[in-house]
Amino acid sequence: MPEEPRTAAWLRNFRLSGFALSMLLLVVAALVVLAPSLKTFVEQRQQIAALEESVRLAQEDVDDLTAEIDRWSDPAYIEAQARDRLYYVYPGDITFLVIGDDQDGLDEGGLPISDEIQTTQVDWVRALLSTVYEAGLTDATPAQLESPQQGG
Template sequence: MKRWREDLAAWAQSLRFSGFTVIVVVSVIGGALILSPNISTFVQQRREISQLRESVRQHREAVEAIDAERAQWRDPAYVRAQARDRLSYVLPGETQLSIIADIVLPAESDEETSADLTQVERNWAKDLATSLIAAGSAVPETPSEDEAARSDE
């Protein structure tokens, strides 16, 4: 360890600096100190510009997607297709088929299937009125004598 220090000291003593070398080194260090805040600001601004450009690109893509959707909604065929899909609308004279897949049949079944369509006749107004009457006339249960005696205790 001592040998290392002696070598370093010998090396430092062997260096010869001229006045010009000192001026250049001091000028370079001073220039770096003067320019470092400006360089930092420049790098930060470039980063912000990059982020803003990315934001603008994303917003342009969103606007293009909205414009494309708006153009679709101007097409009567698209509007008609959406009304059929979303609202289950049908044109006059058409019959709508609703498929309910709530029953899972085994792979091998002995049941016969029919190619004929069946139509279920149902009076929804009567069913609604019956449901309202049943809900309105439901009488709450009165507690039995045993339950009343327990609650008094």
């Protein structure tokens, strides 16, 4: 006859006494009774943590607004804001308002900026109608019609 594994032999020799059985039942009963309370406790701790975080964020907002109020009580800050936001100046001051930063006379494409009015030679109405006409009558797939700049 083949030899039994050690765990099988241990389980075969295992005997439950009345005391061990009653203790096991008490542990199971305690788990059944305490599990809902433990679940409630964990949920409440999570809610408390979320509320504490919201209180902390609200306190940061209050601190920021208090600092803003303190800044606005300073006459120098009020003067600086009036000069920056409303372009107020003292009588006799000479100010310059720069609109746009043209970066040494170059536009976004790196081409020189011209002060002359330029007209294009493209008839945009004809170009629009031709693209609509071509899109309606073509048998090409969308991948074939995709612009090289849009393709990836």
